[in-house]
Amino acid sequence: MTSASDLLDAEIAVIGAGIGGLSAALTLAGSGARVIVVEAQLHVGGKLRSLDVSGAAIDSGPTVLTMLDVFEGLFDQAGLNMSDYVTVRPSHCLARHFWPDGTQLDLFADLQDSAAAIADFAGAREARGYLDFSRRAEDAYLALKDSFMAAPAPSAASLTLSGGIGAMFKIAPFRSLDAVIGDHFRDRRLKQLFGRYATYCGGSPYQAPGPLMTIAHVERAGVYLVEGGMVQLAEGLAQACRDRGVRFLMGNRVEQIELDPAIGFQLHLDDGRAVNARAVIHNGDPSMLSIAGRGNTTVPAVCPPHERSLSAVTLSLTGIAEGVDLVRHNVFFSSDARREFSTLFERREVPDEPTLYVCAQDRDDAGLPTPGQPERLFVLANAPADGDDHVSDDRERQQWQARMLKRLAEMGLTLREVTCAVTMPSDFEALFPGSGGALYGAAPNGAMSSFRRPKVRTAVPFLYQAGGAIHPGPGLPMVALSGINAARAAKMDLGSTSMSARTAIAGGTSTPRAMTGSMR
Template identity: 30%
Template sequence: MIRTTDTAKVAVIGAGPGGLAAAMLLAAEGYEVDLYEQQAEVGGRSGELKLGDYRFDRGATFLMMPHLLEELFTLAGRSVHDYVSLTPLDPLYSLHFGDTVFTPSTNQDQTAEEIERLFPGNGNGYRRFMAEEADKLERVIPLLQRPFQSLGDYVKRDVFHALPKLNATDTVYNRLSRYFDDERLRFSFTFQAKYLGMSPWECPGTFTILSYMEHRYGLYHPTGGINRVLQAMAEVIQEHGGRVHTASGVKRIIVKDGQAAGLLLENGEKVDADYIVIGADFGSAMTQLFEPGLLKKYTPAKIARKRYSCSTAMLYLGVDGEVDLSHHSVHFADDYRRNVREITELGVLSEDASIYIHNPSVIDKTLAPPGKSSLYVLMPVPNLSADINWEQERAEVEDWMMERLQQIPQLAGIAGRVEESLFFSPLDWQNQQNVYNGATFNLAHNLGQMMHLRPHNTFEEVRGIWLVGGGTHPGSGLPTIFESAKISARLLREHDQAVRGRFTVQAGAPGAGAGVPL
């Protein structure tokens, strides 16, 4: 039942990037917002991790397209720069192929020269890629900023404008093969498919825009880490009168006559709400937050049959001394294609694996004691649908990752410098962070799970619920998660205004003001 005079109450589940962004927007618009987070800190899988005197981003490690974040804060009546200091990265990252190290930047002339030096004859392909992807992104962006809730959303002008450039039936790898003839260079522009937890040989060609966005708009490091941006969102929510409840898990969404009516918290408390925003992990939310048998489209069996991203094995290290690596570095397997296939198709651990190293202490001295470094190591691995016993394998994988690090010249002997260490497996992602299947990047972005075929922003099975985060349209990754929050907050507001408009029209009629069930 929606009240006619009081401010509508919105309960948001999950203080990850999507839940925080939606709660911030709705609180700024005057809604009575309560945000419930199971963990002790905000941020979800992108929150802060502390090991002794060392601090880490648990998940995401950089910002892309910061103007989208600026727009988000502006909509909430704030400037992100009043809360967070953003540092552009130059180079973007170092990409290591044995002894060959490629360090691209947003300076296209400089990057083209670097490509010609390392991969002769490919500079023109790079310039062609940048020019063609600019047009493609301009056409795709409108599709990421509005909902796809019915088939009718496909027959709009922006879809027809984008269609010739979408490349949705092609693959990321095939698209990049049109520009570059050196395999290492192709990998340099296709590894971003991992941000979606997918193989570039399977990921729809639409997503070549990921590497373009990096090269065009750059990557940024917030002082204190990505988690600092999410903490700032929590601060803005509270400034607008909203409430952020940490260590307050939600056990169940209360549903009455097909309408969301509130929450049952894990501590037994019941919370009334007019509307609910689900920012929790999609698979976990669908299988845990509703009474068994209530959902028909998203039954546990149907959730299990969906395709999910790969997972990640993580190693967080507090290291004595400085580390002579760039802020971001990717160290490719000798046989990268085989490594990706083992992760995404065969479901086995690779003997020759690629790793990503985040070394933020090279520019941010707030994350470790003076003269020391916080080092974050990520290895893509199969999600929990693979037949891997992580309770048995975790120690061996941790040892392998440490040995792999010590093969890097700048990290030789690093094991003897480690003061703090934490290994995090796909099983830990599931059990400690409530990530379904340990799929760190949420639902996969195959054609059967994009746009209208992805879970809709307005939840279909229970009225009064909206979804945000990587498991709904437009998808995973911080920029698109923020867009999902903007879309869902707008849809909720429009729905609420329409409901209250009906009350106004019916004023004076018999029963007016008694509330309209939705």
């Protein structure tokens, strides 16, 4: 039994302090709402995390920041300046790409610099194809920015009505990303490079729809480096929330939520306290939000294993890098992209020859690490999301570390004096229960996949959700938009619904309805 002294009151409670939860909390606080954020971990950020390896803090989650205007607008609506909380600077070189045949290509924020590099790499025709593709990707982005990304619950019909048939033609929803790329490029390596954008959402370029071409425009419009590491984005958002009166309960797990029409919601915490709130926003995997009520049962939105997005095997390490020149973002491609994705999605195995992403966190446009000294690297290989079916042990982690370092050495990058922490799909499942280790929710495979993604409003009135598994999808700015959309929906619904109407919606009884399950 919870005593009165253990009760905490908020207008809106947010479960989870990932980017979605923080964005929701700041949006609500900026409008004057009383907000409490409950987080099971002792740190904010969710998937935006840092690991300590031999005293070095290594970004071990998202490493690319784009669509800065989303975050600037988030701070601005709360009456704050983002620059007072987070220091960022644009990167000129977007990424360096390596192929097994020894060729390499840099892409840049400047369109003409990239076109010139592609001309030197693959000829004038491919450079013209790149310029055409870039214009097409920008048109698709502009068609989707307001009608899809910022809309809380878009549909194919609403998208068609808002932009007409012309907009649908621009975004090519019924063609695969690979097919769209093939309209512009003949060079196998360039098709592989731009097809890789499907993995940003955990999908395959041969199954993911054409609208994912927008990622090419988003990156070219600006990739930003965060001073102090990516986690500073989460820390800055959290501090802004505190400055606007948000209260954080860190290291507290929500064990149960009760719905009582006379109160709203009551969140029961693992330390015996409870939080009363008129509305709740859940920032976590939707499969963990199970709800049982009098006379009805709401089944969690479980994503079947075969529909999950990709997971990953990652190395967070310090070591001395030799053999090739790295920039901040580097990609070492496999020799056969189609075979790689067939292995991942059809055989559900990690390829023998995986594409590897390497984030060299001590390198940027302005400087390089001291030669011969260890530097911080984050290495990622895509993997099936089978973390709830197969639990990796230390021996398997060591095998994967050796395998990935060997693959890099074969591509010319030798690492020595390595100290490493390995994260497997089962580790991601442990960190984010219910996901199976999937890092992006459901895979974006199929023309209608984006419209099937869960929306911010749930079947339970005044209960909302946010995060990478929720519309508009994965990626830091998309996750932030999900939190913003959830917050706006909550404020709109609370402002237009009286308590008597709420009682009727909830069933006209004061008998609590229990919502159980882990709410990490």
